[in-house]
Amino acid sequence: MLSTIMGLFSLKVLIPWILAMMFGIFVGATPGLTATMAVALLIPITYYADPRAAFAMILGVSFTAIFAGDIPATFLRIPGTPASGAAVLDGFEMNKKGKGALALSVDLLGSALGGLFGILVLILVAPFLARFALKFTNFEYFWLGVFGLSMTAILSRGKIVNGFISAVIGIAISTIGIDITTGYPRFTFGNTNLIGGISFIPVMIGLFGLSEILKNLTKKEELGAPTIKGFGKLPLLEAIKTIWNYRVRFLISSTIGVFIGALPGAGADIAAWVSYGAAKSTSKNRNEIGTGHIEGVLAPTCANNAAIGGTWIPAFVFGIPGDTITAIVLGAMLMYGLRPGPNIFSESRNLMNSIFAIGIISQIFLIPLGFLGIKASGQLLKLPKNIIWIGVVFFSIIGSYAINNSFFDIYIMLLAGLVGFVLEKLDVPLAPLILGLILGPMVEDNLRVGLIKTGGNFWPFVTRPISLSTIVVMFLVLFGANIISFILRFFRRKNSESSKSIN
Amino acid sequence: MKKKFESALGKVVFGIVLSLFGIFMILYSRTFPKVRSGGDVMTGPSFFPTIIGILMIAFGIYTIILNLLSRKNLSEELKNNDNSFFKSREFFNFLIFVLFIAIYPTVINVLGFFIGTFLFCFILMRRLQAKWIRAILSSLILVIFTWIIFTKVAFIFLPMGIIFTGR
Numbered sequence: 001m002l003s004t005i006m007g008l009f010s011l012k013v014l015i016p017w018i019l020a021m022m023f024g025i026f027v028g029a030t031p032g033l034t035a036t037m038a039v040a041l042l043i044p045i046t047y048y049a050d051p052r053a054a055f056a057m058i059l060g061v062s063f064t065a066i067f068a069g070d071i072p073a074t075f076l077r078i079p080g081t082p083a084s085g086a087a088v089l090d091g092f093e094m095n096k097k098g099k100g101a102l103a104l105s106v107d108l109l110g111s112a113l114g115g116l117f118g119i120l121v122l123i124l125v126a127p128f129l130a131r132f133a134l135k136f137t138n139f140e141y142f143w144l145g146v147f148g149l150s151m152t153a154i155l156s157r158g159k160i161v162n163g164f165i166s167a168v169i170g171i172a173i174s175t176i177g178i179d180i181t182t183g184y185p186r187f188t189f190g191n192t193n194l195i196g197g198i199s200f201i202p203v204m205i206g207l208f209g210l211s212e213i214l215k216n217l218t219k220k221e222e223l224g225a226p227t228i229k230g231f232g233k234l235p236l237l238e239a240i241k242t243i244w245n246y247r248v249r250f251l252i253s254s255t256i257g258v259f260i261g262a263l264p265g266a267g268a269d270i271a272a273w274v275s276y277g278a279a280k281s282t283s284k285n286r287n288e289i290g291t292g293h294i295e296g297v298l299a300p301t302c303a304n305n306a307a308i309g310g311t312w313i314p315a316f317v318f319g320i321p322g323d324t325i326t327a328i329v330l331g332a333m334l335m336y337g338l339r340p341g342p343n344i345f346s347e348s349r350n351l352m353n354s355i356f357a358i359g360i361i362s363q364i365f366l367i368p369l370g371f372l373g374i375k376a377s378g379q380l381l382k383l384p385k386n387i388i389w390i391g392v393v394f395f396s397i398i399g400s401y402a403i404n405n406s407f408f409d410i411y412i413m414l415l416a417g418l419v420g421f422v423l424e425k426l427d428v429p430l431a432p433l434i435l436g437l438i439l440g441p442m443v444e445d446n447l448r449v450g451l452i453k454t455g456g457n458f459w460p461f462v463t464r465p466i467s468l469s470t471i472v473v474m475f476l477v478l479f480g481a482n483i484i485s486f487i488l489r490f491f492r493r494k495n496s497e498s499s500k501s502i503n
Numbered sequence: 504m505k506k507k508f509e510s511a512l513g514k515v516v517f518g519i520v521l522s523l524f525g526i527f528m529i530l531y532s533r534t535f536p537k538v539r540s541g542g543d544v545m546t547g548p549s550f551f552p553t554i555i556g557i558l559m560i561a562f563g564i565y566t567i568i569l570n571l572l573s574r575k576n577l578s579e580e581l582k583n584n585d586n587s588f589f590k591s592r593e594f595f596n597f598l599i600f601v602l603f604i605a606i607y608p609t610v611i612n613v614l615g616f617f618i619g620t621f622l623f624c625f626i627l628m629r630r631l632q633a634k635w636i637r638a639i640l641s642s643l644i645l646v647i648f649t650w651i652i653f654t655k656v657a658f659i660f661l662p663m664g665i666i667f668t669g670r
Contacts, residue, residue, distance in 0.1 A: 023656075026652075026656075027657075030652065033652075033657060037657065041656075041657060041658070161562065161565065161566075164558075164562065165521065165562045165566070168555060168558045168559055168562060169559075171555055172524070172528065172552070172555045172559065175551060175552050175555065179548040181548070182536070182538055182547060182548050184535060184536060184547075184548045186532070186535065186548055186552065187531065187552075210604075213600070214597055214600065214601075217593060217596045217597045217600060218593045218594065218596075218597050219593065220593060223631045223632050223633075224632065224633075383641075384633070384637075385631075386628055386631035386632060386633045387628065387633060387637065387641045389631065390624050390627050390628050390631070390641075390645075391641075391645055393600065393604065393627070394620070394623070394624060394645060394649070395649070397604060397607060398649055398653060398661075401608075401659075402653060402657065402659045405659060405660055407608035407612070410604070410607065410608050411605070411608075413604075414601065414604045414605060417604075418601065422517075425513065426513055426514055426517050428517075444551040447546075447551070448546045448550060448551070451546045452546060456546070
């Protein structure tokens, strides 16, 4: 094992590895460029590299890009990657309070530790977890989607009906495009741009990024003032203490991240939202989460990086991609002469050991590289608002265009920006809309396929053991805290009554 | 309290729009084909949009009723209707930004990425009171930086303009 690790520090592995991780920081922090895109761009280069260098580049770029997406999410309310959608909520609020440096320091360390957790789970329980994940059928996926959507109640900051309205709008948007089950184009009105559906990234950029700029434009502000104030040293020691104080949250969120990552088709973005929702419903700070609380930053960031380790579990064990990144890499693995499957651990033992070591060492590299990324972004954002705002609008436009090389996506981004602006004016939260957009297809497809399988009978959706367990967990997450506090109050009252009667 | 008054009318309008969208979704999805299997009608493409449409109508009606019930708020809002914001410089900036984003695709298609983007950034920066030199330099840096990232690093095609390429 030691020789395997030492082999990773040869120049032909180390140099492309670090360069790829720097590239990941850059791509992740640029709105519109995703971690998937970063991996896709690296794949052709990896063909010419040593297989260990290839995996080092791919894993390294995934971890850094997912983390770096939180940098613009915290500073500008623009998620750099889809996995950073949930990081917008408390990260940006903390930045508004002048605590952006602490938020990003916790984010960086939380990402590295979450990533480490994911890799350790991959090493220890990969075959077991993959076998369990494969037991999920349409019935269970339907409930998983509903579970995710139920987070709307938690994300709505007390405006539950408004939250559900937002989620329903998101689901409605997700129905646009070709219906996967029958191949029939829905709500496309003959427009070929709509056949593939509405791209998720332009909607997210518009909803969070552009709408924030539009909101700022309508306020009377000093336009020549620096965009962010009070961004000095990164308080890494305070961040370590904070993570230690919230170690239970870290463990819960990372576990959620790995588990959701291991489910094929559910990636880091869903993991981050579910983990955030779990924190908002079960934490003793639940009332402060959403208004700029550090626990709301830690929960999604651990989960999305832990999910990366999770996505590799079904990929290695069964050759089933957990997300788009692993889907790309599975194709490339065949080029490296690797056959994913249960035998990969014995047939390519050395390479697998190298991959595990790469996963762990990447987390160590992530800290200094992420630190530099935050510092560079912090310096850039000391520029005046009238320059940064235009830059943000411009990057929102080009970022939206870049996904499909389509001008149509720019109009989608603009429309989403206007919708976001109006919805916020009406006290309708935006986060559930994204949740609806991501989870709508998962809920619909699995509900319909499940109903087709059962001839229209809904009963199997609730009688299968995993389905039932998912419903129970959902119920506990949503109402567990209320039930426990009700029981505690009941017993306290009973105790006080009995002590009064004794007196 | 005043903030609540201000949003009551907007919420009624929002409820109406939401309900209309719901009605549209239901009616339009009725035109989708039915899926049959062995003579039984199965859940087809209209199944889910219909459910979403019903939910939209329900939420829309709820929003309308809830805000109509606070009729006092509504009538006061209509009485105290203040239009000064719509005449302000801030609102004008908002409109210009929206307009510029809407025409940007056409502009770079014709003038190309370099000139189109430079003009876009420069005019908007000047509109937001950036100094001349700063606006010119920042726009130039932004154009060159973005071009390098997107075309040289991410290999994304950016239009060079009909007037330069002829297509």
